[in-house]
Amino acid sequence: MKGLVAAEPRLPEISSDGRSGALDIDLSLFSAAVVLRAVYKLTARAHVFTEPTEPSGGRWTVTFRARGGQDIDAVIGDFANELIDQRLREEMSLEMAPLRELVVAQAFAEGNLLDALRDEGDWEEDPQGIGRAGGPGGR
């Protein structure tokens, strides 16, 4: 197919005892906040160690050591999927956060933050112009 090139899969390295594994993460793909939120969700199933892969800090190595009887393959696989979900959440929240704040502010405000005149305006002054056009009933 045009534009697509086959590649060798790059899978995480699993330790010989089958309890540890590591992933190398490019921070240009996933922000530090995204990585940490994804890591957090796995911290009941594994001990997690994060460190810069290189001095410039553009890549992190995240190492998992399974807790209890956890399957390290499953832990790392779930982490990889969680990275994608957290990135999507981060992107969506850029748009949703202001609206979420507006909804909460509007819910608790004493006045109407969206259109103050609609509730507080003087009906005789008719700031919305509701009664201005001609027609039946003086409207």
Added chain:
Amino acid sequence: MGADRLPVVGPRAGLFRDRRHFEPGAGGYRFLPFRFMRWSPEEILLVNDIGETVFLPRAAFEAFAARRLNRRSPEYAELAGKHFLHDSVHDTPIELLATKYRTKKAFLRGFTSLHLFVVTLRCDHSCHYCQVSRVSENRERFDMAEATASRAIDLMFRSPSPHLKVEIQGGEPLLAFDRLRFIVDSVLDRNAEEGREVEIVVATSLSRLTDEMVDYFRENRVLISTSLDGPSFIHDANRPRKGRDGHRRVTENVAKLREALGHDRVSAVMTTTELTLRHPREVVDEYVRMGFDSIFLRPISPYGFAVRTGEAARYESEQFLVFYRQALDRVLEVNRQGYDLVEVYAQILLTRMLTPFATGYVDLQSPAGTVLGAVAYNHDGDVYASDEARMLAAMGDTTFRLGNIHEDSYEALFAGEVARALAASSVIEALPGCAECAFLPYCGTDPVFHHRTQGDFIGHRPSSGFCAKNMGIIRHLLELLRGPDELVRDLLTSWGVGVALGDVPPADDAAPLLQPEPFASCR
């Protein structure tokens, strides 16, 4: 953001706006606030900030997230109708969301509405899971003094809430009946001036009930909440007393109280122990045998004797969830057979899932109901952020002690350092693990529980028993609501929205079951 004024055309010029004003904008759609989780490999669950749900196939979710969702698709219509996307010039979706959001947070308006009075620590039971660290019957120095009760009542009426619930507890409060009566009389006398809606509940094992007490409860319209852990082999094993006749006494006295007070004035709760886990069906059947119309399937709390006897650690959340699902199945089965029985915790969650209304259940609020929803006045005058906080203090941990009735002002108790720390650490919209959870609108947090089990007010969500329990039950309820059994779907819906089973509309009825009043009239 405001509405554009388009040219007005047609014979009714000046009366209505042109239809173009109401069409979706040409600029695509915007996301309205929601959260999502991967429900299964094929489906994504979306939940918006007021608790509406949409399940999308993976491909549809990916299209929606990439803003490529076909506006003529049924998924688009559902997302628009339930306020997950916004594609017009109107503010209406924002206003509706704000109205419903305010309704969901209505519990904040009245501040503390539940006031627990611990009239005594004396008790004639030795329940294995006792969270009270009760003392033996003859230690009257563990009764609440009259002056302490009076002061607690004064503090209670400082609350701005128009609805006040007085819950009288122990130990066994009937062992301090004179004090109990003093509190009830004083509250009712004071309320004759205050004019609040007051509800009085006595939480008792009923082992010491006398005819005099029955008459008093009837005259003063007191509600009774007792404990019934199941049939006698479970109840008496969990809740031993001298004579091993606790179950018999409960059975006899529930009947006596129902006759005197009315059937719906007596309720019961159970506590799940390791023994209970093995008998979900028998527990439910006992509630049916005794004619109760509700059952509250509660796990053990990790306080008091429950910790000392090891009961609290004896089962993990997953074991409780297995028990819960089995017991709920039995509840649904008895309903199918024609007996009306509601599972209370499911009902609370379903109300949050299916309506915009707050439930007042202090353990499922954000911020948490500690102080904001409930306080406990201990027999010695110490005031605690919750009943569980009081139990923790009996174990030597006074982290959640707000102060003392006789030493501290209302402001110092209800708005002091502890109260503020609890509020600040329990807004789940800002907590790690909770903030992005799709179940957030249905859930809450318990800083006392997390402090006790994890050493931290906020807690560690991935290993939290509170989180595991709630996520497990919410998921199970969603599965049932989407399941093939129409009766189960209708039954759960009736529990959640508070209508009779026969009044639940068919699934294809487009009319919503409940809508709050339009924005302006909510003010």
